[in-house]
Amino acid sequence: MKNYSISIKETTNPTILKFETDQFITQHESFEFNNIDEAKSSPLAQQLFYLPFVKKVYISGNFIAIERYNIVEWKDVQDEVATQIEDYLNSGGAVVTSSEAKKKVPVTVYAESTPNPSVLKFVANKKLVTKYHEFTSIDETAYAPLANKLFHFPFVKSVFMEENFVSITKFDVADWNDITMELREFIRSYIENGEAIINSDAPEVKQKSDQHLDEQYEQKDDVSKEIINILEEYVKPAVASDGGNIEFQSYDPQEKKVKVILQGACSGCPSSTFTLKNGIENMLREMMKGKVETVEAING
Template sequence: MSKHQITIEATNNPSIVKFNSNQLLTQGGSYQYNNVDETKESPLSKQLFHLPFVSKVFISANFIAIEKFDIVEWSDIEHEIRELIEMYLNQGNEVVTSAAEPKKVSIEIYAESTPNPEVMKFGSNRLLTENDFEYKNESETTNSPLAAELFKYVFVKEVYIAENYVSITKNDSVEWNSDIINDLRQFIKTYIEENKLIIDETMQMPKVEIPTVDIKELEGTSLDIAGILEEYVKPAVAADGGNIVFQSYDEETQVVNVILQGACSGCPSSTVTLKNGIETMLKEMLPNKVSAVMAVNG
């Protein structure tokens, strides 16, 4: 069995640091411990509370978040904590016992239509994933038990899971109606409430056919374009159950290539959105640098 490898990730809260594992820590659900007295069913949390600066411990499927008191700085202790957690896990010790009760969260799932008549968006009041995952068919769902279950509905053609919503594309065998929508909404709600694993983000998935780039590796006009898409376009697209990803920029032709996902992929109005919305915005914000915006998969 491969070993746990722990990486350190800062958060928006300077008192909290996440320790991410390359393997699953739990089989779904999350656990929060506010003091050592609550850690009867979490041996790892009990060990961490022996450290005088630990205020709270939060455990999820693939990370452990620790909140500290202000008596020390993370820069002085985070590497030692990483080594401690890594050693503990690689010795085969338990993170939580089978009797541990996940943190109870009130789940609300709401259904929304999207500009794509084939796609319905199911929003959640709970974080589902920290990354976006697109599944074109059931064979691609090896890292997502939730997506695999959704494909058991004979009318489900594609599934897209993002931060706080699931977009479902149907095939031509049915039309969206209240019975189908309510059935899916209730299924997703129950699945999450039962603390089942949504996505195993530690799994190495096959690379997508269409290559993308890391925004951190961009520079010049490419970086400017990607930044505009992230700040101004993505939020609006996500509201409609989709996603847009910068792929490339050709300095000679000034053509921007993007990838459309979720409700945007195959949407009849996506071409209009690209030309009248995104392309116009980029031309106005980056004068004489953009000639056209093209969807490489749409």
């Protein structure tokens, strides 16, 4: 049985609220329902239309978006709706029935260079995963069908996935000019056919759920929490744009040392040491005066 958790996200339209799931509920398909008659193929949408304030229901990827009539304000009903959706999904209720024909969705994938010459970032116009995943060998891909397939290419050394991109590290024997098109087309076709990217019932997925990460965060000391918040706000967006990720590992108050894990394009990148020392270390020393002196990558 899958275990879903829901988080509430506001949109630019005050009448529309997104209820994000920590796992995908459709295979890269999107559905829009304007009334209960149109929602015959979606038992979940039909149930939501029984709420008198529901005007439209959108279902896509890892979220349900609901547009409301003005008879209520979201702040008065959003928690109740989130609980209803969560309970429905966790009871095994169908999102969209199988009678709805599985159809291809137009997918574009483009290759983007990174600061690491051994890594190329393949960016899709679809959300691929809800949390980051890194694989350094095929042995780690039991719950990740796409990564497993990628390792069948003999030149693939490691795979990193986050949000809407896949970063691939190659062995030196291959040249990007010879393999980029092949990889890009394989990833595009795989996504377009609606194949599973990450198995949602895998324990590794549960470990990366918002609830699990929140629990880990709450167990840390105040300085560690402050460091994590700085990394999340100032550093992660920058390294993600380069096809990588950075994770807080530990903080030593005696040595005033922060240890981090570099992933994806950042791992083994020739410029990562410079970025670490001249960027991240200087930032933390400045923003946390007297508390941080050095930053060390335990894998880079």
